[in-house]
Amino acid sequence: MSNIQNKTATVARLLLGTIFVVFGLNGFLGFIPQPPPPEAAGAFLGGLASAGYFFPLLKGTEVLVGVALLANRFVPLALTVLAPISINILLFHLVLAPAPALPLAIIAAQLYLAWTHRAAFAEIVRARHELPAAPALLHRPLESHA
DSSP states (O other): OOHHHHHHHHHHHHHHHHHHHHHHHHHHHOOSOOOOOOHHHHHHHHHHHHTSSHHHHHHHHHHHHHHHHHTTOSHHHHHHHHHHHHHHHHHIIIIISOOOHHHHHHHHHHHHHHHHTHHHHTTTTOSOOOOOOOOGGGGSOOOOOO
């Protein structure tokens, strides 16, 4: 990877990590005021909130994965965990509460980072995976104790 690509990946990783740490913590601390959502979005969010566990789980996951990205640890795992979250954020902002700029930036950063870490995903996206041969120790015949 060239120096420019390396710096671009670092910026994308830090930006993505910051976004998820800030918005994840905001879910617990409420330091960024949110305008009232449109009616359909409010009904959707109310349904999720009524479960009781969903938002703490979601926001806790966002914080942990954001910290992993900021620390440059487990980046492929972090991207994998964030993928369904980011897709739902994008769809929410396309369908229920139109404001797709930030979600599109999140998706773009994730796709770029996934591309830069594509070697880590090579085994996951392979259509067939051959199991490694068992060690020779497991293929020895059993000895009789006669």
